[in-house]
Amino acid sequence: MNPFWSPVVGQLAPYVPGEQPKVEDLIKLNTNENPYPPSPRVAQAIAQVLGSDGQALRLYPDPACTTVREAAARVYGLSADQVFVGNGSDEVLAFVFQGLLNHSQPLVFPDITYSFYPSYCRLYGIRYELLPLTDAYEIDLPSVPAHASAVIFPNPNAPTGKAVRREWIERFLKERPNTVVVVDEAYVDFGADSCVPLVPTYPNLLVTQSLSKSRALAGMRVGLAFGQPSLIEALVRIKDSFNSYPIDRLASAAAVAALEDTDWLARNSQQIIEDRDWLTGALQYYGFQVLPSLANFVFARHRNFDAAKLAAGLRERKILVRHFDKPGISDWLRITVGTRAQCEALADAVEALTKT
Ligand SMILES: Cc1ncc(COP(=O)(O)O)c(C=O)c1O
Structure with missing residues (x-):
């Protein structure tokens, strides 16, 4: 610890935000951003x-x-x-x-x-x-x-x-x-x-x-x-x-x-809710347990596949999701609801990764 630091600095446990990649062509489903431009x-x-x-x-x-x-x-x-x-x-x-x-x-x-x-x-x-x-x-x-x-x-x-x-x-x-x-x-x-x-x-x-x-x-x-x-x-x-x-x-x-x-808000939220339902169904189809979500993300774990390995496999296929290596939730992935096309790309990647 640098002696110039105030004592509290050494004791901090800073929050680690989800990755904001520098490359453009990744499908970003890791930080719960809205997939559409604003109003x-x-x-x-x-x-x-x-x-x-x-x-x-x-x-x-x-x-x-x-x-x-x-x-x-x-x-x-x-x-x-x-x-x-x-x-x-x-x-x-x-x-x-x-x-x-x-x-x-x-x-x-x-x-x-x-x-x-x-x-x-x-x-x-x-x-x-x-x-x-x-x-x-x-x-x-x-x-x-x-x-x-x-x-x-x-x-x-x-x-x-x-x-x-x-x-x-x-x-x-x-x-x-x-x-x-x-x-x-x-x-x-x-x-x-x-x-x-x-x-x-x-x-x-x-x-x-x-x-x-x-x-x-x-x-x-x-x-x-x-x-x-x-x-x-x-x-x-x-x-x-x-x-x-x-x-x-x-x-x-x-x-x-x-x-x-407020009209834009209502339309956008409705779209994301519909795509959340679609994504939930697709993940369940490929063997995930998905908690019923009221947010713009879903929390899901696969019955047979390790969450960290799935996240790494998705990343290789240019899809980012969030995996927390923490007690109680390390089996789970948090996946932001993207556009329907992004959700479909995720489902295709999941299908390929979980094919036995
Ligand atoms: C539960 C919760 N609260 C607050 C925030 C912070 O949001 P922002 O600072 O972008 O308004 C987040 C961001 O991910 C969140 O997940």
């Missing part, structure tokens, strides 16, 4: 901000992200002071962990979940406990220990794709009014119930969302949080102690256009 309004909005000479870029953006907050508030039936905007939901989550989840009693999250959560805990020195998923890979909220100060989980969960019904989350919010509940809805638009409508009722609820998946804007980095104003204030206080301008002018314009094009 055409996005490119128009960016072009409008740029103008012919990029003049607007001289000026700092609005530190309060007012236009994005107002657009999200309109779309979700909230007020702008119930919305926070960050540089991708990963940044929003980083502020949430620091600002709302660091208490003397532990934070709780599922043992199989988004692997960024333990990285944030290391960064901020947050004590946490793991909630084991059930045998059906589900999150059982009533099993959250009573001493938990807070709980966070993705809904649908990643990488399983399974979701908790809103009624169960509402029951938990009511029964544990002193527990902070953060629902990470990065994948909610592909079929799960959103908890955003519960925000005005429950002061202990914060919901995060991402424009990276269902709005096809992973490259712009915009994430949202919804909560009552005093929770939002905590995030603003952290942001303004860190970086006043996390969202640039182009990303703001893109986010507003994407949020407002």
Whole structure:
């Protein structure tokens, strides 16, 4: 360890993102990006901000992200002071962990979940406990220990794709009014119930969302949080102690256009849901167990073939999927729902790899 490092640096366990390959002709089903371009309004909005000479870029953006907050508030039936905007939901989550989840009693999250959560805990020195998923890979909220100060989980969960019904989350919010509940809805638009409508009722609820998946804007980095104003204030206080301008002018314009094009969102999500069903059927046909997914990916394991070897074989055939070499999930592959043609290419490659 370099003696110039602050002590915390040596103790970090940084998140490892999925590969972003340099070559063009790979079928990328490893990081849950949307396979389609965003709403055409996005490119128009960016072009409008740029103008012919990029003049607007001289000026700092609005530190309060007012236009994005107002657009999200309109779309979700909230007020702008119930919305926070960050540089991708990963940044929003980083502020949430620091600002709302660091208490003397532990934070709780599922043992199989988004692997960024333990990285944030290391960064901020947050004590946490793991909630084991059930045998059906589900999150059982009533099993959250009573001493938990807070709980966070993705809904649908990643990488399983399974979701908790809103009624169960509402029951938990009511029964544990002193527990902070953060629902990470990065994948909610592909079929799960959103908890955003519960925000005005429950002061202990914060919901995060991402424009990276269902709005096809992973490259712009915009994430949202919804909560009552005093929770939002905590995030603003952290942001303004860190970086006043996390969202640039182009990303703001893109986010507003994407949020407002609700027809595009509905059509795109429907397409991905149909292709998810097709992909699930194809994988089952070739001998996979596939968890029923409400996300834009499926989690699948083959009855006879090793997951790491299958992932390597797919890569040789220029298809990237995600394999996590971690306890409890090393038999599984997480496969993003691509276009129908990409899903068909995956099915063909699987057929070739599993032929006996
Ligand atoms: C569960 C979950 N939450 C949050 C994110 C972060 O998304 P982004 O930072 O692109 O908004 C991801 C990304 O893969 C995710 O899987």
